[in-house]
Amino acid sequence: MSQFLQQVVNGLSLGSIYALVALGYTMVYGIIKLINFAHGDIYMIGAYTAFFVTTYLGMSFIPALLVCMIVCGILGVGIERIAYKPLRKAPRITALITAIGVSYVIEYTMQFFMGTSVKTYPKMLPDISWQIGAVKISYIQMVIFTVTIVLMVLLTFIIHKTKIGRAMRAVSADENGAKLMGISVDNTISITFLIGSALAGAAGMLVGLYYNSASPLMGMVPGLKAFVAAVFGGIGSIPGALVGGLFIGVAETMVVAYGSSLYRDAIVYIILIIVLIVKPAGLFGKNEREKV
Amino acid sequence: MEPILEVSNLSKNFGGLAAVSNINMTINKGELVGLIGPNGAGKTTFFNLLTGVYEPSEGLIELTIDGKKKQIGGLKPYKITSLGLARTFQNIRLFKSMTVLENVKLAMHKNAGYGVASALLRTPKFYNAERWIEEKACEYLQEVGLYRKRFEKATNLPYGEQRRLEIARALATDPVILFLDEPAAGMNPQETDELTKLIYHLRDKYNLTVVLIEHDMSLVMTLCERIFVLNYGQMIASGTPEEIKNNEFVIKAYLGEEI
C-alpha cells in the first residue's frame, strides 16, 4: 500500500509536467485547430535554456524559470508568425505537416549544435525530502507541484478575468465573429502561443531538473503524451488538460511499477484509443455535430 | 390510396428544445406532398428524421415496401436510402471534386452488381456494370436537361442547374419516395415553372411519391396535392391547397394576425 501511494505521488509529479505541456496543446488547438507537433520541442528548448542559464550564468531557480518561460514564449510566437500564420486558412493536413516540419527543424538544429550527448545540470535544489506517513516527497517533487499549481491558478485567472482571456475565448468560439467585434485575431493567437509555450518552457526546466538530463529528441514522446492528455481531458478545456496530464502521469508510472517498463508508452496510446472510441470529445469536451 | 409512409408521434429534442414534436402524418403512394412553415418551424429537422440524419427521440416512421411495413426511424441514412428514400439538400451538397456525370454515377452504386474484387481485377462483369451505369446515368441527366454538361465540374454549374443535378442524383439512387428540400430556392420564375413540370414528369415516369419543403407558395399551391404546415415543431394544419389557403392557423402563423 505504501508503495502504491508512493507511486501515486511519483505519477502525479510526472503528470504535472504533462499537464503543463498539455495546456499549450489544448490552448492552441482550441484556438486554431492545429495539433502543434513542435510543442514538445519547445519543452525541450526549455530544458536546454535552463541548462545554460544555470550552468554558465549561475542563475538560481526562480530567475532561471522565468528566463525559460520568456525564451520559450518568444520562440513559440516566432514559430507561429513564421510558419503557421500563412496557413491559417489552409486545410488542416497542410498545417499539421508544417508543424511536423517545424518540429524536425528545431530538433535537428539542436542536435547539430549540442550533439546527441545528454546534458546534466548543476546542483540547484537541496536534497531534502519529506516523509508524510508512508510516502516520501522529494524537494524537486514539491517544487514541481508548487510551480504547476501557481501557473494553473495564474492561467485560470488570465483566461477568465482579463481582457486578453476574454479575447482568447471569443476567438476560440468564433474567429470571424471576434474579428467583427474588434478583437485582433492575430494578436490573440500570438498571445495564446506565448502563454502555451511559456508553460512548456517551465515544464521543460522542471523535467530537466527532475531527471537531471536534457537531449535534443527528449520532447518527442512527452509531447505526444501531453497531447494524449489534452485529448483525454477534452481538447480546449483547461481543467481537462490538468486532469488528463495527471491521469496519464499516474497511469504510466503504475505500468512501470507493476507491469513492465517496456509497455510504458503503449499504455498511453491505449488510453488514447479508448478515450477516442468511448468519448471522443474527452472528459470535459463538448460534442459538436455538423449541421445538415 | 395506399399509404407508403406513416409517421406517428414523431418527436425530436435537442437538449431541452423540442425541434419537432408529436407529428402524425400519412403519405400515400404517388402523392405530391408539400411541407411548409415559417423559418425555424422544424421542416428540415423533420426531413432529417425521415432520412436518418437524426435519430428520433420518440415515435415511429414506417415505410411500406412491397406490402410490408418496416420501421425506419433511427436507421442509418445509407440504409434508409437503399430502402428507397432519396433526398436533396437545402444547402446544395454536390461532390465538388466530381463532374456532373460522376455525381450521378456515384449514386448508382446500389445496383452496380460488382464488388471490390471485380473492380481491382477488371473482370468482364466490371465492364458490363460500368457500361450500364454510364448509360443509365446519362438517361437521368437527360431527364433534368443536364446531359450536355455532363463533363463539367458539378460546382461550376449555375445555381438552378446544381439544384436540378441534385434531383438527378437523388433519382439515381432508385427511390420510391423523393424528398426535395427547397428545390426552387434561388430560382427565377421561369426556372421554377420548368421545375414544376419536371417534378410532375419524374413522378409519373418513375412512379414516385414526392415530398417537398418549399417557401415558394405559388409552386407549392400549384404542384402539391396535399400540404402539411409546421410551426414551432408542431403540425398546425394539413389538407388540400384550398383548405390551407383559408386555414386561420396557417394565416396566423405566417402573418402573425390576431384571430
Added chain:
Amino acid sequence: MAKQLYTRTNMIWTAIVLSIFAVLTLLMQTGMINSYYESTLFTICVNIILAVSLNLIVGICGQFSLGHAGFMAIGAYVAGIVTRYIPTYGGLFIGILLGFVISAIAAIIVSVPTLRLRGDYLAIATLGFSEIIRICIQNMKITNGAAGLTGIPQLTTWPILFLAVVISIIICTNFVRSVPGRAAIAINDDEIAAEAMGINTTKYKVIAFVIGAILASLAGSLFANYFYVLNPNQFTFNKSIDILVIVVFGGMGSMSASVLAAIVLGILNMYLQQFTDIRMIIYGATLILMMIFRPQGILGTWEFSVDRLLNKMKRKKEAV
C-alpha cells in the same frame, strides 16, 4: 480476361512499363547503376508502393492516417520471420500472403472503431495504433525484440520488386475508377451527402484502409527481404510521416504524383546522405516552405493519362 482490357491505352501503358523495366535492368547489368544506386532504386520502389497505398487512404478517401509504418512493420516482420525458416521464393510468397492476412486483420481492428473519428483525431488514433504495433514487436520473442531481426534471406529481386510496384499502382488506380473508389472520393468530398446517396461510409472507409494496409504490408515484406535486417526503430511514427510527406509532396489524390514524389525525394535523400548533420534540418525546412508556398504538392490532383496525351496528339495532327 475481359476483352475490354485490350485497348490502345492499355497497350501503350504495357509498352511504357516494359521499356522502363528493360532500361533499368540494362543499366543495372552494365553496372551503370552500381550497388549504391541500386539500394536507392530499391528504396524508391518500396516507397512508391507505400505512397500510392497511403494516397488511397489519405488522398482518395480523405482519411488522415499517421499509422502506415505499423502495417509496413507487420509485413516486414512476418515475411522476415517466415523466410528465415523457409529461405526460398516459396517462403517469401507465403510470408507476403501471411503478412496480407495479419495486416488486413490489424487494419480492420484499427479502422472499425477509429474511422468514425475525423481529421486530426483519426491521425492521432492511427498514430497510437501503429506505435502499439511497434511496441509489441519490440517486446516479442519471435521478432527478437529491440535487438532486431537479422539474417533474413535476400529474396527480393529486381523483377519481383518491379512487378510488385506495377501491381500496386494498378490496384490503386483501378480502385479509384470503380464504384467503391467513387464512393471513397464522395466520402472525402462530403460525407453526409455520400451517406444520403446510400453509401455505407464506414464500409468503404474500411475497404480503402484495408487495401492500403495490405499494400503497405507488401512493401514491408519486400523491404525486409532486400535489406535483410529489421529493427523496430525503423517503424516509428517518423516513418509514417515520411510516407505521408511523399503523398503530400506529390499531390494528394494523384497516383502519378505519389510515384514522382517518391522518385524525387528518393534521389534528394541520396544526395543528402553526405550531409548527415543537417539532412533533417533541410528536410524539415523543405516541408515548411513547401506547405507555405505550394500546399497542393508538385502535381496537385493532376494525373498522368495516356488517353489525354493521345487526344492531344490527335488534335495537334488535325491542326497541322
